[in-house]
Amino acid sequence: MSLLVVGSVALDTIETPFGRADRVAGGSAVYISAASSYFTAPIRLVGVVGSDFPKSEIDFLQSRGVDLEGLQVIEGGKTFFWSGRYHYDLNERDSLDTQLNVFEKFNPVLPDSYRKSSYVVLGNIDPVLQLRVIDSLEKKPELIVCDTMNFWIERKHDELLETLKRVDVLIVNDSEARLLTSEPNLVKASRKIMKLGPRIIIIKKGEHGALLFTNDTIFSAPAFPLEFIYDPTGAGDSFAGGFIGHLARTEDLSDHNLKRAVIYGSVLASFCVGKFGTEALKDLSDIEIHRRYRDFIELSKFED
């Protein structure tokens, strides 16, 4: 089924103790699109870049079947640039440089061909823009998934609450869930978020996996215990991509299938961190994805 992805498109320079990548494609829309492309089609990307965005990265997204009609290219402009350095303990990182460039004035305009998308992911951007995207849709989608971050929770709190009223799924990490609700207990925090609008809450906990909350179920998904993690960048967006990709593919929003989708999200995140940038999302095979999914079953299964 058709999937609309709105978010940042960036050039990232990433250093980890295990290597370095210079000005590679990044940003939430790129990771979400690439990850979900292993599950569903068409994928429609809305974002903005400058004329410095490499053709090779455009080619990569097109090779994954991503429709780029909604990718605005600002002639003479520069693409959103981020640079960061991860510590030996990959849970910590320093942002070295952030240049918003053309992203600063990003206005997500949906081409007509995008307006009837069945599944929508609103990557982590200004909640005002997220709401604008929802308002531009011609028909109510099957599912709207929304990501956000501390910055918007603090700086655009009221605007975020308006957006949340209109989304079905909120994906946040544990610190964001706590900040949004002023509640350290994640079970209580998820209940509070449900009252704001979303009926499905996913709380990502990085190396500790993810929690899924619906009205009727709580599900705890492990993270894959990887011996080699090269670059955590994009793990959360890859998770969102695998999650929505599986749902768009199966068109089944039952609790059972939401659990599977959380595992597919975890599968894609586990691949993402095994290489630099989007490298791991360039050539996955269905067999690899299926095998990793089976490994997740083994990882969490115990006999009664």
Next chain:
Amino acid sequence: MSLLVVGSVALDTIETPFGRADRVAGGSAVYISAASSYFTAPIRLVGVVGSDFPKSEIDFLQSRGVDLEGLQVIEGGKTFFWSGRYHYDLNERDSLDTQLNVFEKFNPVLPDSYRKSSYVVLGNIDPVLQLRVIDSLEKKPELIVCDTMNFWIERKHDELLETLKRVDVLIVNDSEARLLTSEPNLVKASRKIMKLGPRIIIIKKGEHGALLFTNDTIFSAPAFPLEFIYDPTGAGDSFAGGFIGHLARTEDLSDHNLKRAVIYGSVLASFCVGKFGTEALKDLSDIEIHRRYRDFIELSKFED
């Protein structure tokens, strides 16, 4: 099967945002014994208290079938006292007072009747004393489980390494595993610990559950998503008690059964934190334990 438990016996004064408990029984030997008493018998406790240790707490342990022949009572001495205050975010606490008292010169002496115990848990005490206990055993037990903490990893590193050579299972939390191995990646850390002696490693992650590592398997157990946590004190020791209790009851050390044991440990920890001190461990029923175990299955199960 017979289970030997060696560790601290304390009086704790605990404050959390949800209440307060004054001078209630605590310490690793108490929590481990109480938790494991729901699974196996006899349980043989080795510890030390002063003459101020309340008879009501002795009665509690005896009512749980714990053999106290190995509990030394120092006449005129004072019991190990700890006082702490938990923050609203229960992951953080301040130690307000620590008085080692009679525990400072604790020498774990095993009564003759204890020397042939089949299962052994060495609670978090000086590794020199842990080794002394191992040396006092008349026959090699089926399983020796060892807990430790940052203090011993830093201050008695060489002594701890000697003890680890002799134990089968090390239970530590994630920060302890990282400190012991200088390795932030928990998969690699567990491999390093295996080279030190233990063939089974359990890494506790508090609200994020626990990981089990053996030669052939990795298992990720969720923590129970509790809406109400009153007092985290003793959760780790309750985990150890449920874990070893299930193994002593079943006498099955297969990977499959180790996974079940990790879940039973998680079950007992989840009950422990629902009341103050050892209160929740005083009157559990088999039905409650079984029901919570089933809840854990639901929590982590997804269909393939």
